[in-house]
Amino acid sequence: MLRKICPILLALSLAAFLGCGGEEETKPGGGEEPIPTEKYDTLYDVFFVSELEGWAVGENSAIIHTTDGGKTWESQSENVKWLSEGENKYVLYCVQFTDEKTGWIVGEKGVLLRTTDGGATWEQIDTGVQDVVLRSITIQHNPSATPPDAAWIVGTGGTILFSNDGGQTWIKQDSPVNKDLYSVTSIGYYQGGWKVWAAGQDGVIIFTGDGLTWQEQKSGIPTTLLSIFFANVSPTEKEFRGWAVGVNGVVRATTDFGKTWKPQDADAIGQHLRDVFFMEKTPIGWIVGDGGLVRYTRDAGKTWRMRASGVFKTLYAVHFVNTSEGWAVGKDGVVIHTTDSGTHWEVLRGSPF
Template sequence: MKILHFLLFLSVAGFPQTAWEVINPLPQEKTINAVQIIKDSLVYAAGENGAFLHSNDYGITWQRKPQGVEKTFLSIYFADEMTGWLGAGGGEMYRTTDGGYNFNVVQTFPGRDIIKIKLNGNSGYACSREGELYRTNDGFSTYTVRVITNTEVISDILIRENGKGVAAGEDGGIYTTANEGETWVKSAYTAQGPLYGVTKIDNNRTAVYGFNGYLAVSSDEGVNWIAQNVGNSNLSSVEVTAGGEIVAANVTGEIYISRDAGITWEVSLSGDDVSYRGMAVSGNFIFAAGEYGVMSASTNNGTDWSYRSTGSRVRLNRIRFIDPDYGFIIGDKGLLLVTSDGGNTWEKKNTGTTKELFDFHLFKNGQGAFGIWLVGANGTHLQSSDTGKTFKNGAMAAVVGQNLRTVFMGDNLSRIAGDAGTSYESLGRWGSAGWRKAGNYGSNINFYDFWPTTPSIGFLVGSQGTIIRYFYYFRAVAQENISWEVPYELRSVFFIDQKFGWIVGE
């Protein structure tokens, strides 16, 4: 029986204690779920893992607030610059009276996700995804509970000053109230997909929105609805500017705007395949934020936009440094970043593909530059001989249609492997000889990483606990299956010498 030992060594005395610094993206990397503009230039934002920050200059610069809470915030409401509430997943509601430097739990709703908070003075309401409405007259020191529904997840709620309101459900249900949420009635109209939000268009019209660009408007307090589509991606936020423009953000990085009360729509911002989660407007200022800390803003009602966050906005899949200064990062959408100053600045290279890149290998080509081999989704295999200035298709690009997830180039043996049992090898230096299929593995096995312990021995790891050890002697390759009996997904392998190594996975 083969046994793998998963080892973790920690030595406080043996290593200097250093801090980690986020350098991409800036100002921070956590997903933002909710934003609020207190006045034209002051913006508060809250999100995952305790993310809470504010800006005093339209989102150009940001300060993180040291509130010390690691919960995921789903909702935000500030009455003024100093006093505000945050609703969290799990049911905690936090309150600050010093602008967010300190938060205290003001109320707990066990097992609930607080998706909306709205107050006028100390009177107002909050709502949970689980369909409960909480009403208060003392800033949530105390509250009463009313049930919107117990058969559907509620995504958003709006109660107007006249006590009439609408709640939207993730099964397409629409619920209305005429008495400040005391009682609720399900509308006869049901959307044909999930709804993610409710917004006030004007004094007479209310909109619900959600799946595949769906947006429906009612002018009779939720009795009848007229539906349309704004793009074809799920809408995550809809707001109305002071000039009456309707702005809609979606989960694929597009922001639409209508300047004729919703009759026609135009794309106001596009280009990022990231999900906007929250949006706020004040005067002519529009601010949107979301996944991976992305932030965008317009100061002229959506005519022009600028990013308020910097850095790559796609998933980064692999990083390697060849010395303290020179490093490479690859990621989704064909991303390749190169640094020559220890990671302080990064230059984006054009790989010529928009496919996900999963792994790369670097080698000195003897011409004062580095050779780079990239592998990725759907058989992507790219080669560069000039440190990433230009790329061409590699040998596997025309052979394999599966995702290629690991590549290694050696003096004697090179290897590329990936999904559905894909494994190829070349016995030439840096893959210069012909490539051949290496082993017969089932289509249910995905390979994720390869590491050589010596020029003649290497390990390939993958799904279902798969571990293959390769031996190379006298231009012949042998292999040994030493798979672990526990079928974990093994994602990465690393050895520090011929005997001592790690394998990590799910």
Template sequence: MACSRKWAPWALALAMAVAGVQGPARAAGYVDVLDLPAKPSALAVLSPLRDVTRAGDRLVAVGPRGHIVYSDNQGQDWHQASVPVSADLNALVFANAREGWAVGNDGVVLHSRDGGASWARQLDGRQIGTLVEAHYQALAKAHPDDPQWPAFAAEGQRLVEEGADKPLLGVWFVDARHGYVVGVFNLILRTDDGGNSWVPMQDRTDNPQGLHLNAIHAIGDELYVAGEQGLLLKWQAGQQRFVSLPSPYQGTWFGVLGKPGEVLAYGLRGHVARSSDGGQSWARVNTGVTQSITAASIDSNGDYWLFSQAGQVLRSRDGGLSFAVQPQVPPAPVTAAVQARSNGTVLVGERGVRVLPAR
């Protein structure tokens, strides 16, 4: 099952508030969460989790305080991974059964080479500002008559001055070498060597307001970004940039998913839109709910599933043209979902992990 998840508004506000508390004024003896390994906890699987995905036959989920858990029996039993940070983690992706990446608050990027059992830090917010500033200063020096480069360099300097307080919200890898991370205020970086080095791409997005980028997801060969205030972007290889798509809704989109030939965007207040032409035009889909759609997935039959902030479960059997609320599903908030090999669906959220039997 393909899966996608969203960044809840309350969670983003909390992340930014916590980042402010952890700013320049730090108490004596304070250890930065970027230098503090995640503590082992028997309750990790019952604590809030924000994303879940598959690494081959293994399931891997991430959440606050650096918690990463994995299961080798389709969600029945879970083990806690070895993680070098205690920063809250927001999203993850695996390029294959072994290599995966997770991102989170404080600009952290983690990498696993063993299917999610252990992780190493590749990048964090203490490095991102310097990286952005140096990249755009070099472009400003090479192109002194172009006013955009000093502006981007100034943004990098601001990141340096404010410290590691900018959450990364989404991650996508095309394969084990080529990938992207996205976050608040148009923060976006690309790697072509598996995360050993990163290149800022703020100048490659049609996002002049610097809106938050909530998620990045590929559908076939097409790569999409979902953001706030109706922002939808799509990578155009010919232009080498993420171009803006027309949006039928000016509120926040939390994610996109789909199959070749059809794309769904989902977001606040039950809003869902469907495109059958690669995002060039969209039709609103009546979900029948007013709560925010917080996660979505596609099962092995090709049916779409949506999950609301109130715990409602919706299913579409007609390619996303219509949805019906599923009866007799115990409500609980869901932040991400993925199909287990047993055909059940593994859900994660504020109450940890639960398994929804196949229906």
């Protein structure tokens, strides 16, 4: 399923983006000093459309793109057609692509960017909410639905934006809460309606079963939730599960579309969990967070196992293209990559320390 949900001031524990640490060279005087490591902007989200091509976004309007699995990255920030003149330096929090050409980015000050050519050009779309920090977006398509396209963006103050014309125009939907919303997720069009969830400040979880009217669900906790994700965990049946993660190691899970949320143990007390991601039609998932934290499950979260990411910086987002290969990104532009479900990680960009 297409995600997202894109987190906010958070960063899930996982490794996917990192660079090389500083080497050393001998000075003429015989002493040694470290070569300065290149500094990168912090990355808050990552999305791959294949094993080779992906994007990451973050501070200072950072948009970076790779076509070799993350070994090298090019900036696409210069390709943005902004609505106004000026410096246009924003924090970008979430990126999602529906195919290799069409993608979306949201960020602070109501920023919404769209590309239809793989990022060769990005255009800014007026959302009408310049005073809102947009944290997460989910784009859905189902030819059986009316209309066949639907999208939601969530942000601060309980903001919910909705589009049913491919993202050309956006309207505000009534929200049952005024708390900040950090993440949004959807299982698409199911049983006659669009099913969408959002999570955020003070344990808030909200839900719509028709894509239009929202109601609050009871997470059972007052702890801020930074990421929420729903997926079908069965390869043959429709068996939808949901997870929400957040501050102080909290994990909540549901098997009944959010009517009830129960705790899961990720052994992460004292650490903020920034992102959660599951591979569609499998019970396999990952969590990332503070201090390079990565957790892995093969049983839909009944048990979460520790995985060493090789980095010590906060990881804000994680994304997999199959059950083996994935990436995580985080503080100071770190990117890490795995080809064995997260058992081992390689730093591709930035410093692990």
